[in-house]
Amino acid sequence: MERRVFTVFGGSGFLGRHLIQQLAATGAHVRVACRDIEAAQFVKVLGDTGQIVPWPADITKPDQVAAAVDGADVVVNLVGILFEGGGRTFQGIHVDGAGHVATAAKAAGAERLIHVSAIGADGESPALYGRTKAGGETVVLSAFPEATIVRPSVVFGPDDNFFNFFAGLARLTWVLPVFGCPLEPKFKLFPKNGFIHVDLYGDGGTRLQPVFAGDIAEAIMKILAQPAAAGVTYELGGPTVYSFKEIMDLLLENTGRKRFLAPVPFGLAKFLAWFLEFWPKPILTCDQVDLLRRDNVVTGDKPGFKELGITPVAAEAVLPTYLHRFRVPARRALPQA
Numbered sequence: 001m002e003r004r005v006f007t008v009f010g011g012s013g014f015l016g017r018h019l020i021q022q023l024a025a026t027g028a029h030v031r032v033a034c035r036d037i038e039a040a041q042f043v044k045v046l047g048d049t050g051q052i053v054p055w056p057a058d059i060t061k062p063d064q065v066a067a068a069v070d071g072a073d074v075v076v077n078l079v080g081i082l083f084e085g086g087g088r089t090f091q092g093i094h095v096d097g098a099g100h101v102a103t104a105a106k107a108a109g110a111e112r113l114i115h116v117s118a119i120g121a122d123g124e125s126p127a128l129y130g131r132t133k134a135g136g137e138t139v140v141l142s143a144f145p146e147a148t149i150v151r152p153s154v155v156f157g158p159d160d161n162f163f164n165f166f167a168g169l170a171r172l173t174w175v176l177p178v179f180g181c182p183l184e185p186k187f188k189l190f191p192k193n194g195f196i197h198v199d200l201y202g203d204g205g206t207r208l209q210p211v212f213a214g215d216i217a218e219a220i221m222k223i224l225a226q227p228a229a230a231g232v233t234y235e236l237g238g239p240t241v242y243s244f245k246e247i248m249d250l251l252l253e254n255t256g257r258k259r260f261l262a263p264v265p266f267g268l269a270k271f272l273a274w275f276l277e278f279w280p281k282p283i284l285t286c287d288q289v290d291l292l293r294r295d296n297v298v299t300g301d302k303p304g305f306k307e308l309g310i311t312p313v314a315a316e317a318v319l320p321t322y323l324h325r326f327r328v329p330a331r332r333a334l335p336q337a
Contacts, residue, residue, distance in 0.1 A: 180205030181263030204243025
């Protein structure tokens with residue numbers, strides 16, 4: 001029986017590695033389309049000899065995209081960026097690049113196309129990231145109407161850029177930010193003991209619904225097994241919605257560190273981001289601040305894990321497996337003479 005051919009754009013990335021492992025387990029032949037195939041050689045070990053092949057393809061170049069999908073049965077696009085730089089723009093990647101993939105997949109006769117977008121994709125989003133994600137969905141469905149759109153919330157896992165970033169930051173500073181809290185402390189007097197409680201965080205800032213990368217990969221596998229999922233948009237969020245403060249508390253609990261959580265209203269965050277976004281690899285941009293103005297949670301208007309028969313893993317179950325490396329080393333008592 002001839003093996004099915006999958007082309008996965010961005011397959012060497014964080015989410016892509018989870019998906020490729022699951023595809024390889026089915027015996028599929030996987031082309032990992034990426035710009036730097038030398039840096040992607042490690043993906044070969046995720047399957048049998050010759051089963052997984054790094055393939056040179058820049059999503060912004062239609063001819064390279066067409067070559068990568070030629071003869072593919074299924075095409076998956078995982079490519080996205082969190083900030084612009086190095087000639088890579090939101091428009092070029094999220095909209096034009098996504099359009100190149102969809103157009104080429106349709107021309108190549110691919111059976112299925114999975115396009116991974118993001119929760120927050122909205123033409124009216126205050127962030128260019130969100131608006132271009134929405135634009136990408138539009139061009140994909142225009143070129144390939146049967147495409148399935150997958151919108152995940154913040155993705156976490158061993159190599160994520162979210163929890164690992166803040167855990168690393170906690171190593172360097174005694175202060176961690178809580179974005180979206182109004183700088184309006186509220187004071188509450190406890191009559192019994194006379195103590196005054198100061199609430200700095202209000203509702204805790206922006207709400208997020210972190211989702212495990214392995215669950216997203218499983219969802220894509222389930223979608224591929226269901227012909228009825230063609231043309232459907234799925235929203236994928238984890239089992240728990242957290243405020244930004246709750247996220248930071250969870251992170252500190254898993255790293256065994258104590259840090260001051262500083263409420264950062266959006267105005268102050270925007271001011272700081274104006275300077276930080278000029279770094280070669282910015283830790284915060286003005287557009288990311290605009291994105292945080294809206295909660296990153298499923299709307300409930302689209303199908304999700306429940307409809308796919310998947311019970312998503314809680315962050316509390318996974319974070320200890322990879323954040324332990326950020327814990328403060330235990331001090332051993334010196335042996336007595």
